Amino acid sequence: MKDATVSPLILLFALLAVSPVACAADIIGTITLKGTPPAEVDIGPKMTEASPDCAAMYPPGKLPTTHFYVVGPKGELADVVVSLKGVTGKSTGPSQPAALLDQKGCLYTPQILAIQTGQKLLVRNSDNCIHNVHCTPTVPGNEEHNDAQMPGAADLTYTFPKPELFLRFKCDVHPWMFAWVSVFDSPYFSISGKDGTFVIKNVPPGKYTVEADHRKLGAQTQDLEVKDNDVTVNFTFEIK
Numbered sequence: 001m002k003d004a005t006v007s008p009l010i011l012l013f014a015l016l017a018v019s020p021v022a023c024a025a026d027i028i029g030t031i032t033l034k035g036t037p038p039a040e041v042d043i044g045p046k047m048t049e050a051s052p053d054c055a056a057m058y059p060p061g062k063l064p065t066t067h068f069y070v071v072g073p074k075g076e077l078a079d080v081v082v083s084l085k086g087v088t089g090k091s092t093g094p095s096q097p098a099a100l101l102d103q104k105g106c107l108y109t110p111q112i113l114a115i116q117t118g119q120k121l122l123v124r125n126s127d128n129c130i131h132n133v134h135c136t137p138t139v140p141g142n143e144e145h146n147d148a149q150m151p152g153a154a155d156l157t158y159t160f161p162k163p164e165l166f167l168r169f170k171c172d173v174h175p176w177m178f179a180w181v182s183v184f185d186s187p188y189f190s191i192s193g194k195d196g197t198f199v200i201k202n203v204p205p206g207k208y209t210v211e212a213d214h215r216k217l218g219a220q221t222q223d224l225e226v227k228d229n230d231v232t233v234n235f236t237f238e239i240k
């Protein structure tokens with residue numbers, strides 16, 4: 001074997017030639033709702049009766065309703081959680097900035113949120129009244145918490161080790177307060193905004209099933225393949 005030694009420089013060039021160049025692409029799309037969603041529930045009367053303190057945070061006649069269907073003029077549907085189905089063991093959660101779930105005007109905001117396993121979730125009380133933060137996970141390994149939080153108290157910090165879709169948060173003082181925090185074991189998820197669009201960033205090449213979940217409208221999936229370029233996938237939910 002006379003060619004057993006190879007110049008390190010040649011070896012380096014050879015490696016560069018075959019190494020994949022940072023190749024990852026975004027999955028982008030728009031969520032649309034067809035049809036007229038059911039009317040939201042007016043939570044004003046409940047609020048006025050149970051907690052005048054909360055009602056006083058709103059101008060007269062402007063008490064909130066539920067907001068399950070956040071829909072734009074062309075059917076753009078917000079608050080849809082889009083993720084890569086079955087992709088686990090890829091969490092970068094512990095090194096990510098904490099996510100924030102705020103309590104403002106006696107509502108959780110945002111109502112729909114997504115984090116990674118191991119990522120810190122801060123729960124804040126921005127109100128001048130007490131809240132009782134109570135999460136009720138259903139996946140074994142994710143712990144239930146039930147913590148009173150006074151006005152001006154420090155943020156509560158939670159982490160969840162297991163993936164769970166729509167892990168429920170409620171407030172035991174104000175029975176209309178809910179939030180749903182989805183936990184993923186990867187960074188590959190997105191929540192549609194008010195324009196209905198979402199972006200799942202930096203997805204490595206491969207074949208995937210993309211799942212779109214809406215709290216009231218259920219789940220839809222589509223298969224696709226990510227190569228070098230961004231891939232578009234749109235979902236339409238329908239009210240029948």
Ligand SMILES: [Cu+2]
Nearest residue numbers: 131171173174
């Ligand atoms: Cu509360």
